[in-house]
Amino acid sequence: MIEKTVYLDNAAATRMDERVLEVITPYFFETYPVATSEFGYSLGIEAREALENAREEIAHHIGATGEEFIFTSGSTESSNLAVKGVALALGEKKGRHIITSKIEDFPVLHSARALEKQGFSVTYLGVDSEGRIDPDRLRDAITDETILVSIQHANQEIGTLQDIETIGRICGKRGVLFHTDATHTFTRVPLDSKKIKVDLITVSPHTIHGPKGIGGLYIRKGTPIAKWMDGGFQEFNLRAGLENIPGAIGFAKAVELVTPEENEQIKVMRDHLIDRVSAEVPDTTLNGHRSKRTPQNANITFHFVEGESITLHLDMRGFAVSTGSACFSRSLEASHVILGIGGDHERAHGSIRFTFGRYNTMEEVDAVIDAIAEVVGELRKISPLVKN
Amino acid sequence: MTFPYSEKVLEHFRHPRNVGKIESPDGTALEGSPACGDMVGVNIKVDPDTKRIKDIKFESYGCASNIATGSIITELAKGKTLDEAKKINWKQASEALGGLPPIKVHCSVLAVEGLRSAIQNYEERHGLVKEQKTTTVEVVRKRLKKVMNPLSGLDLVRTELVKEITVNKGAVRVAVDLPAGHQFASNIKDEIMEKIGPLWDVKTVEVQFSE
Numbered sequence: 116m117i118e119k120t121v122y123l124d125n126a127a128a129t130r131m132d133e134r135v136l137e138v139i140t141p142y143f144f145e146t147y148p149v150a151t152s153e154f155g156y157s158l159g160i161e162a163r164e165a166l167e168n169a170r171e172e173i174a175h176h177i178g179a180t181g182e183e184f185i186f187t188s189g190s191t192e193s194s195n196l197a198v199k200g201v202a203l204a205l206g207e208k209k210g211r212h213i214i215t216s217k218i219e220d221f222p223v224l225h226s227a228r229a230l231e232k233q234g235f236s237v238t239y240l241g242v243d244s245e246g247r248i249d250p251d252r253l254r255d256a257i258t259d260e261t262i263l264v265s266i267q268h269a270n271q272e273i274g275t276l277q278d279i280e281t282i283g284r285i286c287g288k289r290g291v292l293f294h295t296d297a298t299h300t301f302t303r304v305p306l307d308s309k310k311i312k313v314d315l316i317t318v319s320p321h322t323i324h325g326p327k328g329i330g331g332l333y334i335r336k337g338t339p340i341a342k343w344m345d346g347g348f349q350e351f352n353l354r355a356g357l358e359n360i361p362g363a364i365g366f367a368k369a370v371e372l373v374t375p376e377e378n379e380q381i382k383v384m385r386d387h388l389i390d391r392v393s394a395e396v397p398d399t400t401l402n403g404h405r406s407k408r409t410p411q412n413a414n415i416t417f418h419f420v421e422g423e424s425i426t427l428h429l430d431m432r433g434f435a436v437s438t439g440s441a442c443f444s445r446s447l448e449a450s451h452v453i454l455g456i457g458g459d460h461e462r463a464h465g466s467i468r469f470t471f472g473r474y475n476t477m478e479e480v481d482a483v484i485d486a487i488a489e490v491v492g493e494l495r496k497i498s499p500l501v502k503n
Numbered sequence: 504m505t506f507p508y509s510e511k512v513l514e515h516f517r518h519p520r521n522v523g524k525i526e527s528p529d530g531t532a533l534e535g536s537p538a539c540g541d542m543v544g545v546n547i548k549v550d551p552d553t554k555r556i557k558d559i560k561f562e563s564y565g566c567a568s569n570i571a572t573g574s575i576i577t578e579l580a581k582g583k584t585l586d587e588a589k590k591i592n593w594k595q596a597s598e599a600l601g602g603l604p605p606i607k608v609h610c611s612v613l614a615v616e617g618l619r620s621a622i623q624n625y626e627e628r629h630g631l632v633k634e635q636k637t638t639t640v641e642v643v644r645k646r647l648k649k650v651m652n653p654l655s656g657l658d659l660v661r662t663e664l665v666k667e668i669t670v671n672k673g674a675v676r677v678a679v680d681l682p683a684g685h686q687f688a689s690n691i692k693d694e695i696m697e698k699i700g701p702l703w704d705v706k707t708v709e710v711q712f713s714e
Contacts, residue, residue, distance in 0.1 A: 421540060423566035427516065440540060440566070449540065461537035497522045497570070499533060499544035499562040 121434045121479045125322065125411060125472035126271060126299060132324040132473065135368045139326065139361040150358050166360050169367035176302065176370050177316060177333055178309035185350040186363050189330035190298040190319040194222035194265075196332055196343065196354065197294040197315040201263045202230050203341035205292075210260030211235045214253065218242055218455040220271045222317075223296055227265070236260075245404040246275030246456050250285060257289050268297040268306060268316075272439060272452040272468055273403030274412025276304065283312035292338060298322060299409055302373040303381075314338045324473050325369025329362030381471045382410035384480045388469055389413050391484045396491060402453060402466055414439075416458070416466045417491045419500040425467055428490040434483050439466040461500070509601035512571040519570055521577035523560045530625025534617040536651045536658065541565035541610045543573050545617040547580075549625055554585050561617065568607035572614035575599050585622050591615065627701035638702045640668045643675055646702075650694045652687075659691070666713070673706035675699055683712035 122130065142165065150166045151159025167181060174184035187193045202213065215227050217239045227237045238256045240248055248266055257264070264286050269276045279295050286293040294315035297306055301318040308316065316333035320326060334340060334353070346355025385408075392399055392415055402414040417425065422438025429436055439450025440463065453463035469483065495501050508516070528546035535542035544562035549555070559580050561573040575596050580588040593615045597603045603611050626632050636642065644660060652662040659665050659679070667678040677695055681688055692710040699708045 419564065421565050421569075424516075424570060427567050431513075431517070459537070460540065464537065464540045497519060497562050498564045499542050500537065500564050 119433075121475070121483055123434065123436045123469045123471065123475065123479075123483060125475075126468065126470035127437060128321050128327060129324045129472050130474055131326060131365075132369065132372055134372060135325055135365045138368045139365040142361040142364055146360070150360060162360050166358055166363050169363040172367040173318070173331060173370050174333065177318070178307040179333055179335075182351070183308075183336055184331055184333050185353050186358065186366075187330045187332055187354055188328060188356075188359070189321065190296065190317045191222040191330075192344075192354075193317040193319070193330045193332040194220075194294075194296050195226050196340070197317060198223055198226040198263065198265055199230065199343060200340040200353075201292055201294070201315070201338075202235060203343060204339040205262040206235065210258075210262050212238070212258055212260035213263045213265065214238045214240060214256050214261060215265045216240045216242060216248055216267070216455075218246060218270055218273075218452045219265065219267055220296055220298070223265050223267070223294075224451075240266075242275075242455055244457050245407075246270055246273050246402075246452070247404065247407070248277055248282070250278060250281045253282060254285050254289075257285070257291055261289070261291050263292045263294060265294040265296070268295045268300040269304065269409045269412075270403065270452060271299055272450060272466075273414045273456065274299070274408035274470075275403040276300070276407045276409065279306075279313060280311050287312040299412070302370055303378055303410055308333060308335065315340075320366040320369040323369050323373050326362050326365040329359050329366050331366065377473060378410050381473075381475075384471045384475060384477060385410060385413050385469075387477065388480050388484060389415070391481075392487070395484070396488050400462065402456065402458070402462075411471045413469045413471075414466060415469075416453075416462045417487070418461065418465055419498045420491055420494040421464045422467060424494055425465075425487065425490055428494070429483070429486055432486050432490075434486055436483070437468045438464075439468070440464040507604045507607075508567060508571075509603075511599075511601040512567065512603065515571035515574040515600065516567040519561075519563070519574040521560050521574070521581070522562070524562065525558060525560050528621075530621040530623075530628070532617050532620030532624055534620060534649070535565070535613045537564065541569045541613050543569065543613045543617040545573075545576075545614075545621040547621050547625060549585065556580050556583055556585065556588055559618075559621075561614065563614075565613070566607065566610050568603050569610040569613060571600055572596050572603070572611035573617070576614050576618050580618055585625070589619060589622055591618060624701060627703060630703065632703050635703055638670055638673075638675070638704050640670055642702070643668050643670060643677070643699060646698045647677070647695065650691065650698055652691070659695075664691075673704055674709070675705055675707070676709045676711060678711045678713070680713055682714065685712070688712055 146162050148159045150163035171181040174181050292314045296317040298319050314335045319330035342353050344355050398418040400416040422440030439453045449463035525546040529549045530547040533544045542564040546560050548558035550557050559577045563570045563573045593612050648658045648660045650659045664680050666680045669676045695710050
């Protein structure tokens with residue numbers, strides 16, 4: 116019997132690990148000053164050293180050095196800086212064309228739309244029915260005016276992984292900068308900037324049991340990017356603002372705590388859910404690619420029923436999941452990702468996203484499958500879309 | 504924790520009343536479309552002498568507000584005369600539920616519309632339409648807004664599939680911009696017939712597809 120809430124929305128935010136809290140606490144009460152230069156006072160120097168160590172450790176995980184990594188307030192800011200910063204740096208000099216995909220997360224998608232209003236042209240590449248970009252179509256879309264390609268490493272809703280190795284190679288050959296949003300893959304799926312020709316990478320610890328309010332951007336050495344958060348000279352003069360040192364320390368700890376064994380366990384839970392649901396619940400569709408997906412994501416449409424009703428019933432039974440239904444969203448718009456993979460509105464409205472994390476157990480996975488099978492069965496009994 | 508829904512809404516959502524279909528109903532309606540994210544079906548049985556709603560059942564594809572409103576309108580309408588039931592409005596349904604979130608008005612209005620359409624359907628079938636408005640192209644167009652285009656989940660008019668409508672002495676012809684062999688052609692045709700046929704002065708309905 117499970118008594119606490121079963122939390123399966125780890126792509127949105129995760130429960131922070133106690134070990135993260137433990138290492139960040141001294142930076143609120145003891146080493147609390149700003150990071151000073153080496154000519155400052157002792158506590159400030161200590162704070163700076165801690166910040167630089169954290170930077171070095173995180174950068175190391177993407178095959179980079181500390182000089183190539185800046186801290187931001189989260190992945191939204193990182194992606195804004197990547198897309199708008201490159202546009203600002205190269206728009207006048209090189210060209211005003213950007214390529215992205217139709218299923219990107221909002222920070223990239225809406226940054227691109229904002230740039231369109233300023234006269235940039237944007238190509239929004241379509242994806243196949245599993246959410247994958249066709250590298251040939253990307254190659255064909257690049258023009259002499261193209262300055263940036265921004266394609267996510269994995270999708271926020273359906274977990275589909277993109278072939279960023281090939282995309283990076285294409286961009287490299289054409290001399291176009293490549294940004295990838297790795298919010299949903301960082302530490303869960305290998306990503307090495309030494310092996311993959313990627314110039315900018317968005318990362319964040321809120322998906323891996325780290326703190327909220329901190330993120331990072333990898334910027335390959337020599338990448339032209341303009342500062343747009345003005346103020347002091349922090350973060351190599353690319354992002355002004357008082358450094359979030361506890362956040363940075365927590366970020367580094369969260370990265371350190373993810374292990375390959377944990378990723379494997381999470382993947383086993385994902386596969387168990389996908390297999391059991393497809394075997395036991397009729398009329399379902401797995402959204403995204405069966406194998407080329409993040410270990411933590413399962414997204415399934417339960418046909419003939421609406422997602423908000425499912426999530427509310429599950430919530431009353433103690434399960435937290437999310438849906439691509441319009442009724443659930445603040446905008447009352449159906450998921451652009453499900454529509455982007457060629458799904459109709461009904462498929463979007465009935466889609467449920469389950470995302471796993473460190474604190475989930477197999478017992479919980481079985482419990483949520485039992486609950487959803489029952490809830491969907493009940494809702495289908497009253498659905499006019501079910502033909503008897 | 505504040506929840507957007509009242510206890511009453513949640514109660515009806517958890518245990519919706521009068522759910523399902525009625526075998527050979529006297530009046531029937533299906534409102535909404537999957538694209539809007541909400542659909543409500545309403546079936547009624549009417550006592551021919553007293554014109555009271557003897558039985559009413561609803562079906563819902565939608566969110567909690569939609570399900571709860573569908574449930575409450577069946578309770579409000581049961582036993583009422585058609586004229587009384589026609590007057591049930593969204594405000595009454597919402598009040599009976601202890602209030603609904605403003606953002607969910609759309610989802611909950613649908614159930615009220617469903618009830619009215621089911622009554623209208625009954626009246627049309629039984630020659631009880633009091634104001635016998637002559638069917639015009641506009642009347643037909645308005646009705647076609649309730650026929651769904653399965654390709655997009657939106658209605659035929661909005662998706663510009665209706666090429667032409669003619670009304671001539673009770674003969675209605677609707678030209679649809681789809682080939683006759685299209686996978687949804689027969690579905691669309693059936694739905695058009697169902698929506699236009701019951702109009703009091705309509706004698707024939709012809710659905711024409713493009714080449």
